[in-house]
Amino acid sequence: MTTTSDAGPSSAVGTLVEPRAAGSVPSPVARGEQDLPYRVVSSEVRLRTRLADIWGSHELFVFLVRKELKVKYKSSVLGLLWSMLNPAVVLMVYYVVFKYVLKNPTPDFALYLFSGLLVWNLFSTVLPGSSSTIVANAGIVKKVAFPREILPLSQVGTGAVFLFFQSIVMALFLIGFQYAPDWAYAPVVLFALVDLLVLTSACAIFLSAVNVYYRDVEHLVAVLLQAWFWGIPVVYNFNLVYVELLKHHLHWLLGLYLVDPITPLILAFQRFFYGHVNVSNIPGYAHYQVLAGYPYHFFLEMLAAVLVASVLLLLGAMRVFSRIEGNFAEEL
Amino acid sequence: MSVAIDIQGVSKRFRLYHQKYTSLKERIVHGGHVPFEEFWALENVSAEITAGQTLGILGRNGCGKSTLLKCIAGILQPTSGQVVVRGQLAAMLELGAGFQPELSGRDNIYLNGSLLGLSTKEIDRRFDEIVAFAELEQFIDNQVKYYSSGMYVRLGFSVAVSVEPDVLLVDEVLAVGDERFQMKCMDRIQQFQRDGRTIVVVSHSPDLMRDICDNVLVMDRGKVVTIAAAGEAIRVFRERLIESGFAPEPVAPDAGAPADGDGGPVDVVAPQRRVKLLSATALYDRQEERNYIESGEPISVRVDFEVAAPVSGVQFKITLLTDREAIVFSSTSAGSVEGMPLDVGRGSATFAFDSMLLLDGRFSATIEVRDAGGVVLDILDPGCHFEVMNPGRAKGLVGLPLRVTVSPPGAADQPEAIASAR
Numbered sequence: 048m049t050t051t052s053d054a055g056p057s058s059a060v061g062t063l064v065e066p067r068a069a070g071s072v073p074s075p076v077a078r079g080e081q082d083l084p085y086r087v088v089s090s091e092v093r094l095r096t097r098l099a100d101i102w103g104s105h106e107l108f109v110f111l112v113r114k115e116l117k118v119k120y121k122s123s124v125l126g127l128l129w130s131m132l133n134p135a136v137v138l139m140v141y142y143v144v145f146k147y148v149l150k151n152p153t154p155d156f157a158l159y160l161f162s163g164l165l166v167w168n169l170f171s172t173v174l175p176g177s178s179s180t181i182v183a184n185a186g187i188v189k190k191v192a193f194p195r196e197i198l199p200l201s202q203v204g205t206g207a208v209f210l211f212f213q214s215i216v217m218a219l220f221l222i223g224f225q226y227a228p229d230w231a232y233a234p235v236v237l238f239a240l241v242d243l244l245v246l247t248s249a250c251a252i253f254l255s256a257v258n259v260y261y262r263d264v265e266h267l268v269a270v271l272l273q274a275w276f277w278g279i280p281v282v283y284n285f286n287l288v289y290v291e292l293l294k295h296h297l298h299w300l301l302g303l304y305l306v307d308p309i310t311p312l313i314l315a316f317q318r319f320f321y322g323h324v325n326v327s328n329i330p331g332y333a334h335y336q337v338l339a340g341y342p343y344h345f346f347l348e349m350l351a352a353v354l355v356a357s358v359l360l361l362l363g364a365m366r367v368f369s370r371i372e373g374n375f376a377e378e379l
Numbered sequence: 380m381s382v383a384i385d386i387q388g389v390s391k392r393f394r395l396y397h398q399k400y401t402s403l404k405e406r407i408v409h410g411g412h413v414p415f416e417e418f419w420a421l422e423n424v425s426a427e428i429t430a431g432q433t434l435g436i437l438g439r440n441g442c443g444k445s446t447l448l449k450c451i452a453g454i455l456q457p458t459s460g461q462v463v464v465r466g467q468l469a470a471m472l473e474l475g476a477g478f479q480p481e482l483s484g485r486d487n488i489y490l491n492g493s494l495l496g497l498s499t500k501e502i503d504r505r506f507d508e509i510v511a512f513a514e515l516e517q518f519i520d521n522q523v524k525y526y527s528s529g530m531y532v533r534l535g536f537s538v539a540v541s542v543e544p545d546v547l548l549v550d551e552v553l554a555v556g557d558e559r560f561q562m563k564c565m566d567r568i569q570q571f572q573r574d575g576r577t578i579v580v581v582s583h584s585p586d587l588m589r590d591i592c593d594n595v596l597v598m599d600r601g602k603v604v605t606i607a608a609a610g611e612a613i614r615v616f617r618e619r620l621i622e623s624g625f626a627p628e629p630v631a632p633d634a635g636a637p638a639d640g641d642g643g644p645v646d647v648v649a650p651q652r653r654v655k656l657l658s659a660t661a662l663y664d665r666q667e668e669r670n671y672i673e674s675g676e677p678i679s680v681r682v683d684f685e686v687a688a689p690v691s692g693v694q695f696k697i698t699l700l701t702d703r704e705a706i707v708f709s710s711t712s713a714g715s716v717e718g719m720p721l722d723v724g725r726g727s728a729t730f731a732f733d734s735m736l737l738l739d740g741r742f743s744a745t746i747e748v749r750d751a752g753g754v755v756l757d758i759l760d761p762g763c764h765f766e767v768m769n770p771g772r773a774k775g776l777v778g779l780p781l782r783v784t785v786s787p788p789g790a791a792d793q794p795e796a797i798a799s800a801r
Binding site: 083084085086087088089090092104106107110111113114117118121184186187189190191192193372373374376377 | 393449450451452453454455456457458459460461462463464465466467468470472473476477479481482486489490493494495496498499545
């Protein structure tokens, strides 16, 4: 990437070959000689080249994430605090509604809810944003050459920053209410985090590309996410579904439920944050189980399966992306 | 010299949808079948551009020149064929593309710079230079949305040239800012040329090409017509214009993808050559068998033409060029004989210069004839040549009438004319 000459306006006029300090770039006269890197523009792009290009633009990625954050909270007094206030308020509303209005029996419901929301918030805020990101950035997509995967990826990056801020809220919450997470599950939750980022990136890259051709995608995504939210155990207990489905011998539906790659991630987060809440000690809750009673290795296996699936999805998404990317400039 | 850009049989197909169905419903309703026409914006274009060369791509709107540039830049992928670019490349297709109005000039320099492929370190190092070149020292921390359009474009250019690429692609962006800034931009481009960088410029302006390009690639309907030295290529370009009866200097500056509504040239069809320019002759006092005139003497250029079909509103245009193809003068007959109708037959037009103010050199006159709609009917390029000899002491291109007055110290009230010279 760094073949640029540092020749200032005053130097390197004419055909003088100036000897330069070691480690410096070739002088302008040497331009076009064999040592320069070359780039091929054609309809066939190899995956490795694409990955290298994307990695080469990691600084652009950082600037784009920074831009998203700056633009989002520009001219607002609280700025980034909003990214923490928003989930805090949502949490409060859900807590009040489910605890007092709907009489949800889950103990420490706020903690339970927040564990799942951490995962879901990332996924559900990144996807709509990244679906429309290529279209929204038509100006640069049409006029500047850069690996366009950076655009959806920067949405994921922005989501990750928000996740970080929400984790701070979570940490404050844990300290304030004297909850200790189940540290034994810390590797599991980190594993789940990696899964989550890879999975979200795969979806983001795929959706951003397809949305250029079918502008419905961004609307469809918004609708699907609404429904999806109730298909994962964030508000209700996984165990509730588990027991009900088994009671009606609907094993296949349970399988389907678990195939949803988001579910294992949420279960992992809940296990970590909520695992120490000892339900059976609470009177009347002796047989009430909130969390899935899966053993440790089962979590790892599920998460490994999700990782494999996510990586495959990511490769597939990048393939789709690179195949239609060449026509972005004309379709926009 | 090695090859900096190797264009190997590049073709690009666009699909022109009669109506664009971008929603799923519309596609399903039409049975997944969207009516479209295929349009080859580029057809088997091949060219080698040697390092250090400045190549112009000339053609009218919709001829594929911007598409070719975008293929070189990697913004569009060719349908077939490939482009090999050696060295770091920067494309100036639109200045300030990707500027975020909400962010400050400073943030935008970093964002835009990294979009163009600069590393943060490089931007750090060149930051002051970028700001100084854009002349925005006072405003660099203001949000870009408060910038005037001139400031915006200046910043865009400044960031773009700071990339210092091996290969620079420029698309009609040089006509930006006020005149002074334009000259600064041209200086920077010439600096790039001296540095031995490869430059590809797209334009539909032959004059710009003449000024800065070594070679010019002329395109028409997605095909390469010729690659030749600037003067020769421009002559070919002009001839092409006549063949298709096309009015030059079109308005729309964005010769981009057909999605921009720029699908095809707006041809004005001239069925056959209605007016044909036969010959042009330079007329001057040929006493003593001179083949030159002295500066200040009268000279006329007479053009003989033949009219095949009646035309109305005919205008003749004369352009005087130096032997290095720089325009010294250009004017039309519009003022004197506007809307002149011509009947079938032969005739002649005479451009008379009472006093030829040009100094030394060999000059050529190019004659152009257009109809009322601006359609070029014929061009004689070059029409004729003439040489000027300057007996005086003045140097340069033009002998301007000059009177020098000097007031010596102590004699301020009685100015004395020292000389009246040419």
